[in-house]
Amino acid sequence: MIPLYHDFAGETVLVFGGGSVGARKAARFADEAGVVVASPAFDDRLVDLADGSDSDIELVRVAPDADAVGEWIDRVGPVLVVAATDDAAVNAAAEAAALDAGLLVNRTDVSSADRSDGRDARSVVVPATVDDDPVRVALSTGGASPALAKALRERVEAEIEGAGAMAELSGELRAELRERGVAPETRRDAIRRVVRSEGVWKGLQKGRSNGRQEAYSVIEEVLKG
16 A cells, blocks of 8 residues: 545545544544534534534434435535444445545445455545644554554654654755755755754754754855865
């Protein structure tokens, strides 16, 4: 499987199932997409999330059976369908209907290891993610071990603390060096030295101005050398 990022801004995600798994999936997509959750009951966390002032989550209290999921997909018009019910037949029907409609689908009760015939290219795994805007790291075990994905996410969170500030700073410095007419090879070397400098990382922990000052020192050493 090859990890890809997908922009869901302005799109709709349809989630079948309002339990803990469906709630987690809805929360993952709600920051970017509109989310419709179809379920006969809803996890309390999902209700609280949907009641939030900034939420774009619609809860539809319904219990679609395997024959009705296709109608809901046609009605909502999503780009991604999440099959997260506790009924394997409904999940299978939602997956099949989504694939027939040419949509992406995430089925939560079946991992890659469970599929003897492999996954359809539109059948996706939603990875665990670690964010330090604009840096995002995705972690997946192919659905085989969500517990391991969670444990790895916690470890990576500690490792990339401050990566967002470093990404912004290095991007700004790269543009400044280009404007100064610094040769591409020298520019790349300078930015590599900046992002690997412990002094710059520690400076950023004290504030952007401190990090920038440390970065300038590193860059000048490269330019002089």
